[in-house]
Amino acid sequence: MNHSDLTFPRLEGPPPKSERPPSLPGITWGFRDIVLGVFGALVVFFVLGAAIIGGAMAAFGEDSLETDLAEAIAIAMLDVVLVLTVLLVIARKGAGLPALGFRAPRQGWGLMLAFIVAAYFAAIGVVNIYGIAIDVLGLDQLEPAQQLPDDFYDHDVVVVLTGFAIVFMAPVAEEIFFRGFIFGGLRRYLNLPIAGLISGSLFAIAHGDPGLILPFAGVGLVLAAIYEYTRSLYASIGVHFVFNSMSFLLLLLFPDLR
Secondary structure, three states: OOHHHOOOOOOOOOOOHHHOOOOOOOOOOOHHHHHHHHHHHHHHHHHHHHHHHHHHHHHHOOOOHHHHHHHHHHHHHHHHHHHHHHHHHHHHOOOOHHHHOOOOOOOOHHHHHHHHHHHHHHHHHHHHHHHHHHHHHOOHHHOOOOOOOHHHHHOHHHHHHHHHHHHHHHHHHHHHHHHHHHHHHHOOOOOHHHHHHHHHHHHHHOOOOHHHHHHHHHHHHHHHHHHHHHOOHHHHHHHHHHHHHHHHHHHHHOHHHO
16 A cells, blocks of 8 residues: 555644635634633723722712713723724734724625615514514513613713714724624634624623623624625624614604613
8 A cells, every 4th residue: 555545634733724614804813812802891891880980879879960971981981992902902913904894895885785774674673583582482581671771861961972872882893893803703713603693692791681682692693794795894883873873763762662
């Protein structure tokens, strides 16, 4: 037998490039960097949040305008922390904004708008299907809790600041963190459904409501899919913007929905 006829199994190292899932372009970070980014963002936010909100409660009381304003500021601060954390982590890996998805959609801007509308209705469909399912199954304990207390809507300055953070800041910051950074890094190793569900689940958990974990994990998967399909983070930011703005507007105009 010729030695050239022998084949040996691959014992170590990453799988051959041909066997890996096709990743998004420009991604240089991996699992370790994702863990570092998530942990760093959590630590910084909890320290800042505790200082801002705790200080306001101690000085003005729990139900005061100042405390509501401090909570609104903390919401905005979270978005800033997410973006800065990602930029610091990817800079260590020699990457920049294009690697996070800040590039023109491969199908063109006009067609991207159609994808944004379709993905928005897909996300709304996920949320509605979840609502119908828990109603039919009688799982009232899995209903989403109220995201903002009623007294948030009693002060114009709090409404404006909170609305700006939710409608404008959150879509950009959360898409950078959960889709551009976490999903993008996971796609180097995992296929779209698994990477999308993991990043979507982290996105859902970050909202701090057990009733949102399942529907928002599904929404996160929709956002990951449109990001990968268009190769542009502008697409998922667009869907997120429409989703948040419509939700906030409905809560603002129809108090019974809160």
